[in-house]
Amino acid sequence: MSLPMKFRQAPEALFPPGMLLLLLVPLFFLMTGCGDDDDNPVAPADDLRTTFDLQILGAIPYPANNPPLQERIALGKLLFYDPILGGEKDVSCATCHHPDFAFADRRALAIGVSGAGLGPQRIQTDSDRIGMVPRNSPTVLNTAFNGDEQGMPSHDGFMFLDGRMKSLEMQASGPLGSRVEMAGDAWSGEVALDSVVARLMANEEYVDRFRAAFPDEAAEVDAGSRESVIDSSSYSRAMASFERELVTRNSPYDRYVMGDDDALSDLQQDGLELFFTKARCAECHSGPMFSDFRFIVQGTPQEGPGKDVIPGDDTGREEATRDGADRYAFRTLTLRNVELTPPYMHDGVFETLDEVVRFYNDGCLPRHPDVTNAMMDSVLVEPLGLTDDEIFAVVEFMNALTDAGTALDAFLLDVPERVPSGLIPVIGLGDPGSGKMVSLD
Numbered sequence: 001m002s003l004p005m006k007f008r009q010a011p012e013a014l015f016p017p018g019m020l021l022l023l024l025v026p027l028f029f030l031m032t033g034c035g036d037d038d039d040n041p042v043a044p045a046d047d048l049r050t051t052f053d054l055q056i057l058g059a060i061p062y063p064a065n066n067p068p069l070q071e072r073i074a075l076g077k078l079l080f081y082d083p084i085l086g087g088e089k090d091v092s093c094a095t096c097h098h099p100d101f102a103f104a105d106r107r108a109l110a111i112g113v114s115g116a117g118l119g120p121q122r123i124q125t126d127s128d129r130i131g132m133v134p135r136n137s138p139t140v141l142n143t144a145f146n147g148d149e150q151g152m153p154s155h156d157g158f159m160f161l162d163g164r165m166k167s168l169e170m171q172a173s174g175p176l177g178s179r180v181e182m183a184g185d186a187w188s189g190e191v192a193l194d195s196v197v198a199r200l201m202a203n204e205e206y207v208d209r210f211r212a213a214f215p216d217e218a219a220e221v222d223a224g225s226r227e228s229v230i231d232s233s234s235y236s237r238a239m240a241s242f243e244r245e246l247v248t249r250n251s252p253y254d255r256y257v258m259g260d261d262d263a264l265s266d267l268q269q270d271g272l273e274l275f276f277t278k279a280r281c282a283e284c285h286s287g288p289m290f291s292d293f294r295f296i297v298q299g300t301p302q303e304g305p306g307k308d309v310i311p312g313d314d315t316g317r318e319e320a321t322r323d324g325a326d327r328y329a330f331r332t333l334t335l336r337n338v339e340l341t342p343p344y345m346h347d348g349v350f351e352t353l354d355e356v357v358r359f360y361n362d363g364c365l366p367r368h369p370d371v372t373n374a375m376m377d378s379v380l381v382e383p384l385g386l387t388d389d390e391i392f393a394v395v396e397f398m399n400a401l402t403d404a405g406t407a408l409d410a411f412l413l414d415v416p417e418r419v420p421s422g423l424i425p426v427i428g429l430g431d432p433g434s435g436k437m438v439s440l441d
């Protein structure tokens with residue numbers, strides 16, 4: 001098997017040119033002698049980059065025990081698309097996080113086990129047995145930069161809308177034990193991870209690939225100090241390795257911040273300005289990910305089956321902390337690629353970005369009936385007073401945050417033609433009539 005070519009990370013990954021610009025501009029003025037003249041500010045007042053401290057994604061934060069090795073990334077990719085991870089072998093991670101849908105599924109609520117088809121066309125084939133996943137699938141793109149308690153991009157960033165897990169490594173085992181997402185009735189949640197590890201150990205190609213991807217562990221096996229290279233830790237690290245490379249940093253916004261004045265239209269620049277001022281979006285959607293990774297009560301109306309704290313309802317962060325003070329708080333979501341991942345919010349209640357901005361504009365109405373003004377984040381309660389034109393501009397600005405991976409190696413974005421299990425990639429046994437590659441338009 002030939003391994004993928006180099007994983008093209010733009011050189012700015014290490015030293016973002018935007019940062020260079022910020023260093024060089026003051027230097028220039030210093031040299032021309034007007035740097036500290038109060039009447040001649042360093043940057044023109046209307047330079048949006050400095051006025052709003054616009055940020056781009058920096059270097060990918062890697063955990064010490066999971067450096068980016070090509071063999072590991074390639075192995076993670078196979079795992080991501082292999083339905084061998086699904087209890088009933090009919091669901092893979094890509095069933096709900098598919099590259100054709102910006103690594104989400106373009107559905108309000110996800111359908112896992114006992115569904116057929118992909119994306120908006122996916123249907124439940126046996127809803128009497130297993131229902132829908134109670135939440136909207138977020139994109140995996142750029143989750144390498146999910147933030148920690150300080151909101152800083154971290155290899156230990158919050159995962160899920162309620163933040164119940166941290167880090168891509170931890171998250172990788174989450175879906176395996178969920179009956180609706182991947183486990184089905186093949187095994188109960190607690191044994192899912194062990195069962196997946198056992199399946200992988202029984203597959204010769206996976207054994208070889210894990211050995212190549214984890215040379216230190218392979219040496220320990222050869223020395224007799226370790227039983228198998230494949231265990232829950234190497235599984236999780238391989239999966240996370242692949243996901244961590246899915247970084248898209250070439251949106252019009254990024255190109256603008258890096259110095260291309262024409263990357264944003266005038267309308268998008270107006271929208272940007274509103275986003276940071278009158279529309280107050282940046283009070284939460286801030287930093288390089290356009291998220292502060294805090295948990296916020298904004299009263300999003302509840303759709304779908306909900307979760308378990310209040311049956312039929314989704315109480316958000318409380319599902320993770322069991323603390324009533326966290327009731328209905330959800331994580332601020334990234335707005336990178338938001339154009340590509342409708343519908344919106346934790347339950348997909350809004351179809352369009354226009355609807356989302358109008359929701360905020362109306363003081364977050366219509367609201368979840370059990371969320372009072374006192375529970376709400378105070379920024380959100382007052383109507384914003386945006387005109388129709390201003391709403392349009394804010395939406396246009398969000399559309400400038402789109403890059404589905406134009407600067408990435410194609411290897412990271414395409415569906416593998418085969419996976420080691422021999423199952424049909426992505427859908428496994430779930431949709432046998434439809435041939436090898438399901439048509440996705």
Ligand code: HEC
Pocket residue numbers: 080085091092093094095096097110111112113133135136137138139140143146158159160161162168171172173175176180181182239243
């Ligand atoms: C049936 C659909 C489905 C499958 C299959 C699935 N996911 Fe997800 N994924 C979701 C949903 C829904 C969420 C949000 C769940 C929540 O917040 O409770 C999510 C959340 C995530 C997140 C967190 C993103 C963020 O920013 O919080 C990552 C990463 C992820 N999934 C990766 C995976 C991996 C890896 C697999 C395979 C092992 C997988 N998913 C399988 C639907 C799915």
Ligand code: HEC
Pocket residue numbers: 161279280281282283284285295296297298300330331332333334335338341343344345346347353356357360361377379380394
């Ligand atoms: C007080 C914090 C806060 C402010 C201010 C705020 N948001 Fe949000 N935003 C959130 C939270 C929290 C969520 C997720 C809520 C949920 O899923 O129920 C979210 C979700 C979204 C989503 C959905 C993303 C997705 O993938 O589903 C969009 C779009 C969005 N916000 C845009 C905006 C815009 C535009 C503004 C300004 C008009 C704004 N937000 C103001 C906190 C905030």
